[in-house]
Amino acid sequence: MKILLSLSVIILLFSCKKETIQVDSLLVKTFSINSVEKGKTYKIWVKLPEGYDAGNNHYPTMYVLDAESNQEYVAKICGEVSKKLNSQNVIVVGIHYGDNRNVDYTPTSAGMGKGGGLQFLNFISKELIPRIQQDFRADTSRSKRIIIGHSFGGLFGAYAFVEHNEVFGNYLLLSPSLFYDNSIILQYEQQNRSKLKVQSQLVFIGLGSIETALLPANQLLNQRLTEYYSHTRSAYQLVQGKGHLSSKKQSIENAINFYFQHR
Amino acid sequence: MNFGYAQTNPQDDRIPLSRLTIEPAIGTRLLSLIGDRDIRVANLLQFNYTKKLSFIAHTGFSSDFSRNWVPDVKQNYSFTLTQKFGLGTSFNTRRATNAFFILGGLSYQSYSGTLNNSRLPENTTTKINSIYPDYGVMYNLKSGRKKYYLSSRLYLPLTDGLYGIIENANVEFGIGFRLK
Numbered sequence: 001m002k003i004l005l006s007l008s009v010i011i012l013l014f015s016c017k018k019e020t021i022q023v024d025s026l027l028v029k030t031f032s033i034n035s036v037e038k039g040k041t042y043k044i045w046v047k048l049p050e051g052y053d054a055g056n057n058h059y060p061t062m063y064v065l066d067a068e069s070n071q072e073y074v075a076k077i078c079g080e081v082s083k084k085l086n087s088q089n090v091i092v093v094g095i096h097y098g099d100n101r102n103v104d105y106t107p108t109s110a111g112m113g114k115g116g117g118l119q120f121l122n123f124i125s126k127e128l129i130p131r132i133q134q135d136f137r138a139d140t141s142r143s144k145r146i147i148i149g150h151s152f153g154g155l156f157g158a159y160a161f162v163e164h165n166e167v168f169g170n171y172l173l174l175s176p177s178l179f180y181d182n183s184i185i186l187q188y189e190q191q192n193r194s195k196l197k198v199q200s201q202l203v204f205i206g207l208g209s210i211e212t213a214l215l216p217a218n219q220l221l222n223q224r225l226t227e228y229y230s231h232t233r234s235a236y237q238l239v240q241g242k243g244h245l246s247s248k249k250q251s252i253e254n255a256i257n258f259y260f261q262h263r
Numbered sequence: 264m265n266f267g268y269a270q271t272n273p274q275d276d277r278i279p280l281s282r283l284t285i286e287p288a289i290g291t292r293l294l295s296l297i298g299d300r301d302i303r304v305a306n307l308l309q310f311n312y313t314k315k316l317s318f319i320a321h322t323g324f325s326s327d328f329s330r331n332w333v334p335d336v337k338q339n340y341s342f343t344l345t346q347k348f349g350l351g352t353s354f355n356t357r358r359a360t361n362a363f364f365i366l367g368g369l370s371y372q373s374y375s376g377t378l379n380n381s382r383l384p385e386n387t388t389t390k391i392n393s394i395y396p397d398y399g400v401m402y403n404l405k406s407g408r409k410k411y412y413l414s415s416r417l418y419l420p421l422t423d424g425l426y427g428i429i430e431n432a433n434v435e436f437g438i439g440f441r442l443k
Contacts, residue, residue, distance in 0.1 A: 111332075179333040187382050209372060209393045210430075212341050213330035216378035216389045223387065241370060241395025243430035246423035 021072040027052065033131060035098065037123040038116075042098035044128065046136065047075040049082070049089035058137045060090045060144035060263070063124065063168075065153035066101065067094030073249065074148060077256045085260050090146065091138055095128070105152035107159040107188075110181035113152075117159050125167045143169035143200065146259060150174040150248050155185065158221070161203065162188040165196055170263065172255035175207040175244050178217035186220060193228060202262055203234040204255045208247030233262050281441035284309045286403075286414040288437025292325075294430060300328040305435050307403070307416065309362075319364055321347045321401070325433075327374075339375035339388070345397055353403075360405040367398030398422060405439055414439040 029046040045067055049059055062078065064071045071094030082089035098104075104120040106113030129145070132138050139145075147168045149157040154176025161171045162185055178185050189196070203225055205218050215238075222236035237254045239247040286307040295301060303325035310318045327341035349366025372395070377388045399420035406413040416435040420427045 179336065183335055183378070183380050183383060186380075190383065209374075209391055209395075210343075212327065212338070212374045212376060212391075213333040213336055215374065215391065216336050216376045216387055217333075219389045220378055220383075220385055220387045223385075238391065238393070240393040241372065241397070242423065243426070245426035246430055248426075 021076050024050070029136075031135075033127060035123040035127055037119050037127060038099060038104075040098035042123070042128070043096040044131075045071050045094035045096065046132070047071070047092040047094075048136070049091065050079065052091075052137070056137070057088065058139040059088065060146060061129075061132060061136075061138045062090045062092050062146040062148060062259075063128075064092060064094045065105065065147070065149035065156060066151075067096050070094070070148075070150065070153075070248075070252070074252060074256070077253050078260075081253075081256050081260045087260050091132070091136055093128075093132055095124070101152055105149070105156040106180065107155070107163070108181045108184055110184075113180060117156055118163075120156070121160055121164055121167065125164070129167070141169075142166060143263075146170035146172060148172035148174070148252070148255060149176070150251070151244065152177055152180075155180050158185045159188070161201070162192055162196065165192075165199055165201070169200070170202040170259055172204045172259060173206070174248060174251040174255060175211060175214060176205065176218065177214065178221060179214060183217050186217060186224075189221065189224060193224075197229045198231060200231045201233075202259060203229075203232055204237075204258045205235070206237045206239065206247070206251035206254050208242035208244060208251075209238045209240050210242060211244045211247065214244075281443060282311055283442040284311075284439050285442060286405075286416075286437050286439040288414060288416065288435035290416070290433055290435030292430075293432045293434065298332070299330065301325050302328070303433065303435065305416075305437075307414070307435075315352055317351055317353065317362065317364075319349050319351065319366060321345070321349070321366060321368075335378060335380040337377045337379055339377060341374045341376070343370055343372045345370040347397060349401070351401070353405075358406060358408075362401075362403040362405065364401040364403065365398075366401060367396065370395055370397040396422065407439075410441050412439045412441075413437075 027048040032043050034041050064074050075092040103114040103116035107117040109115035145168045147157045154173040157171050157173045158176050225234040235258050239250045290303045305323035308320045323345040325343045329338040347366040347368030349364045351364030353360050353362035373392045375390045402417045404415045414437050418433050420431045
C-alpha cells in the first residue's frame with residue numbers, strides 16, 4: 001500500500017511539472033522597442049523558422065500576445081505543424097508586457113479593463129510591424145500577418161478584427177473575453193459588418209466547453225461569421241471538459257492547425 | 264501512525280473494520296472561493312477488500328451558479344454528472360482514518376445559456392452536452408469511530424496538470440455510515 005501511496009504522489013507531482021520547451025537559441029532574437037504611441041518599452045521575442053539563414057524567402061509573421069507564457073509553445077507547434085504539412089513556417093513574434101494587459105488588451109474602459117487597446121494596436125501597426133519588416137524577411141501583406149491571443153488577448157484579437165481589420169488577415173482567438181463591456185465586440189462587428197465582410201480573412205475561435213459564461217457570445221460571433229462573411233473562412237472549436245486555463249494548449253494547437261491548413 | 268488498516272497499533276483496533284461504507288456529502292469546487300461558484304452532491308461507496316486495500320465508487324452531481332460577471336447571459340442550466348471508480352489504502356491515527364485513492368471515470372456536462380443584450384438584435388441560446396474523462400487522486404478524512412462518522416474529502420484532478428487542479432479541485436463534507 002505504501003507503493004500505491006507513493007504512486008499517487010508521483011502522479012500528482014508529474015501532473016504539476018512545468019513543461020520545458022527546447023527552442024533553438026540561434027534562431028531566437030530579442031530586442032526592446034520604446035513605443036511613442038504607448039510611452040512604454042516592450043520587449044520583443046522573435047523566433048525565426050528553421051532554414052531562415054539559408055535562403056531569401058519572405059515569411060508570414062505570427063504576433064503572440066501574453067508572450068511570456070505563450071511564445072515558446074506557439075513557436076513549437078508552428079514548427080511541428082509546418083513540418084507535418086510540408087508548409088512554409090512563420091516568424092513568431094512574441095510581444096511581452098510593456099504595460100498591464102488589462103490596459104493594452106481592452107478596447108474600452110469598463111470594469112477591470114482600462115481601455116488602452118487602440119494605443120496598443122497603434123503601437124503594433126505603426127511601430128512594431130514596420131520594425132519587424134525592416135529587420136527580418138517578413139512578408140508585408142495583410143494576409144501574411146496573424147495575431148494569436150488568449151482570454152483578454154483573444155478579446156484584443158477580436159477588437160483588431162472588428163475595428164482595425166487592415167492590420168491582420170488572420171485571427172486566432174482563444175477563449176476570447178467577448179462578454180467584455182456588454183459584448184462591445186459584437187456591437188462593433190454589427191456596426192462595421194458591411195466593410196468587414198468584403199475582406200478575406202481567417203478567423204478561428206476556440207475555447208473550453210466548461211468555460212460556459214464565454215460560450216454564448218463566442219457562438220454568436222461564429223454564427224455571424226458563417227451567415228454574413230462569404231469571404232471569410234472561420235472555425236469554432238470547443239475543447240471538451242476543459243476550462244479557461246486548461247483549454248489553452250489544445251486551443252493553440254487547434255488554431256495553428258487551422259491556420260496552416262487553410263491559409 | 265501506522266500504515267494499513269487497524270494492524271498492530273492497539274488504538275487502531277478500536278476502529279472497527281467495515282466491509283462496506285457509504286458516505287453521502289455536499290461540496291464545491293475550491294475555485295468557488297474566488298468566484299465561479301458551484302454546489303455538488305456526491306456519494307462515496309467504499310468496499311474494504313482487505314485491511315489494506317479498498318475499492319470505491321464515487322458518484323457526483325454538480326450545478327453551477329450563474330456567472331454574474333457576464334450580465335447579458337442568462338444561464339438556463341449548467342450541471343455535471345460524474346461517475347468514477349478507484350482503489351486506495353488508508354491508515355489510522357488516534358481519532359481518524361486517512362484514506363488515499365486513485366480514481367478515474369467519466370463526466371457528462373450539460374449547459375444552456377441565452378445571450379440577451381438590448382444592443383444586439385439576436386437572442387441566442389447556446390446548448391452543449393459533452394462527455395470527457397476525469398481522473399485524479401482523493402484524500403478522505405474519516406473522523407469518528409462509531410457507526411456514523413464525519414467524512415471530508417479533497418479531490419485533485421490530474422487530467423490537466425496545475426491548471427486542471429486550479430479549475431476543478433473540489434471538497435466534499437458529509438456523513439459516513441458503516442453498513443456491515
